[in-house]
Amino acid sequence: MSVQEKENISRRGFLKLAGIAGSALCLGLYVSEKAEASVLNEAQATAAIEGVELAAWIIINTDGKVTLISHRAEMGQGVYHSIAQIIAEELEVDLYKVDIQFAQGDEKKFGSQLTGGSSTIRGSYKNLLKLSATARQVLIQAAANRWNVPAAECYAALGHVHHKPSGKSAHYGELVADAAKLTAPANVKLKARADYKVITKPLHRRDSPLKTNGEAIFGIDKRLPGLQFAVVERNPRLRGKVKSFDATAALKVPGVTKVFKVVMGVWTTDREGVAVVANSTWAAMQGKKALKVEWDDTGFEHISTAEIFTRQRELLKTSEGLPLRTQGDPNGVIAGSADKLDVVYETPYQSHSCMEPVNCIAHFQGDKVEIWGPVQAPNWIQDYVSKKMGLAPEKVIVNMTFLGGGFGRKAMPDYPHEAAVISKEIGAPVQVVWTREDDATQGPYRPGISYRCEGVVENGAISALKFRMAGQNNDHWRSPDNGRPNRSTSEGFLKPYYDSIKNLSFSDVPFKTPIPTSFWRSVYASTNGFAYESFLDEIAHKAGKDPLALRREYLKDERLQKLIDKMEAVSGWKSRRKNQGFGAAITECFGSTVGHIVKVSKKTGGGIHIDKVWVVVDCGWYVNPDIIKAQVEGSVVMGLGAATIHEITFKDGMVEQRNFYDYKMPRITDIPLTEVHIIDNDADAGGMGEPGLPAFAPALTNAIFDLTGKRIRKLPFDLNAV
Known part of the structure; x- marks a missing residue:
């Protein structure tokens, strides 16, 4: 399976591919004051996709592969690696064999998914440690039951459970079916800092190879069948309006298919512009250059x-x-x-100037809209877009990709809303790309x-x-x-x-x-x-x-x-x-x-x-x-x-x-x-x-x-x- 195909798998589909059907160990961390870790069976794991309130879950399948569903984005700050490093420590597995999948936006399951305020590790590390240690203990207990020995005589290392006196060992994958039938212990003992073998160590980042060999999917890399491309000529003054526009020359550019007025929400106000849709980003950009727009900038302050x-x-x-x-x-x-x-x-005022330009894909489908892109705050996008477009929040599906920098800019819901509005107008999925000039002159x-x-x-x-x-x-x-x-x-x-x-x-x-x-x-x-x-x-x-x-x-x-x-x-x-x-x-x-x-x-x-x-x-x-x-x-x-x-x-x-x-x-x-x-x-x-x-x-x-x-x-x- 290609990286692109893997990236497009739904969460339900992923669980099926992971071999959940009675032969995988799936542990979820329920959102509660106690942050209880529980073993999930197939029905519960499927329910987790549909509505059970889970903050995270770990899946171990029959070949021993470990997967964590991560509720936060990776924008260069290193959480993609750090989360895996935490799990590897308490779960006793090879750090470089832990797979991380980004979760879709869902505040009921994950709470806040805002990647900002340097909050991912400081807000999640205790739960991740507990979840990983619980998985390890359940696997140890499964092995002890199989060998009919006390669990205290067993220990875990590098994805295996070992019995000290006899020298017996079993791969995690061999134990998951038995472990999935057990009840997770209410309390597990975490390692002392002095006993860490992985945490606190300067280990090479998991995402570096992906970002150097082209495997990592950033928002601007994402593609869908039938995808159209758009750029927008926006009013250079936030509160200005589109007075008129002439799209004659723009529509003559090869590849340009549609030109129309668009209104993008910027929190409590709106920004107007003219969208140019084409069969490639390049064609859309050339069409934008050929546009003639007259702006109405009356009735508000033009400040210096x-x-x-x-x-x-x-x-x-x-x-x-x-x-x-x-x-x-x-x-x-x-x-x-x-x-x-x-x-x-x-x-002074400062621009974010992220290396990956602002971009977003949206596919409006009547009663729902699905979004893909470099987003820092999927919950905010769901809330904002649902209100602006008259949809239920759960009908705004937000998929996170890698971000080429964020710095707070990509927590804004303006660019996903704009993409959704354009998709609704053209009746097809669309990727809206901001040029560097758009980013510099539009803010925030x-x-x-x-x-x-x-x-x-x-x-x-x-x-x-x-x-x-x-x-x-x-x-x-x-x-x-x-x-x-x-x-x-x-x-x-x-x-x-x-x-x-x-x-x-x-x-x-x-x-x-x-x-x-x-x-x-x-x-x-x-x-x-x-x-x-x-x-x-x-x-x-x-x-x-x-x-x-x-x-x-x-x-x-x-x-x-x-x-x-x-x-x-x-x-x-x-x-x-x-x-x-x-x-x-x-x-x-x-x-x-x-x-x-x-x-x-x-x-x-x-x-x-x-x-x-x-x-x-x-x-x-x-x-x-x-x-x-x-x-x-x-x-x-x-x-x-x-x-x-x-x-x-x-x-x-x-x-x-x-x-x-x-x-x-x-x-x-x-x-x-x-x-x-x-x-x-x-x-x-x-x-x-x-x-x-x-x-x-x-x-x-x-x-x-x-x-x-x-x-x-x-x-x-x-x-x-x-």
């Missing part, structure tokens, strides 16, 4: 970048905003001080934000800190403004500061534009981290204290003390010399704390060179150190680009950047030497796809201040112009 940030700064001068958190009396302390710090930081974007940071230092100690944030609230694109502050206003700020700083406040100053915004890698921590950690550096300078020493003083948590110890040790922080530029920053993001130290020097002829970056990670329990290091290194590259190279700007309500020639990316020669250190402990797992990014920019600008005395408060900035 300079205006955005001027307005934000004015709001920060006059508005106290909506308080998110206040303790003590920061306003009173600040008002009564004749010597306070009062500065503004600014971060990381919101540009301004921060007013105020603080008072008295006798070398922090008396008060006050933070106000003015920027778009991503939540308002998904639901109406409820008058509440942005819940992410303090995201990234370390919680122990609340215990040690008596007078402290965070407020959200509401700010709106027609520009679509959404989640971007590490969400608000990527912008908050720059402002808050840069300002703490300013506070340390004003207090006459070493920046890391000040953080140590106010971060009493034991894990943070160890993290700072490690940061100092690996970077030689305490032995750094005068006129060397060292900067530090520490942020928390999605359950993990990450500290960056950046060392910079002056380049001959002017500008700044980044000599080295040290990153210390405390993510608690983890699976694979190499994947963590890869995620951190990728975060440094992405953070470097966002801090020093690229930004999205607007003029007259339209985006000025169109492709990588004017939204430049870091080149290999720009990338600093990066050294990653992971702290071992037994704490619960945190995320790692995103937490490595937020602390980089403030550590870099703090290092530049240390070297030059110049404080950088606006991003992006040019390293060659410092």
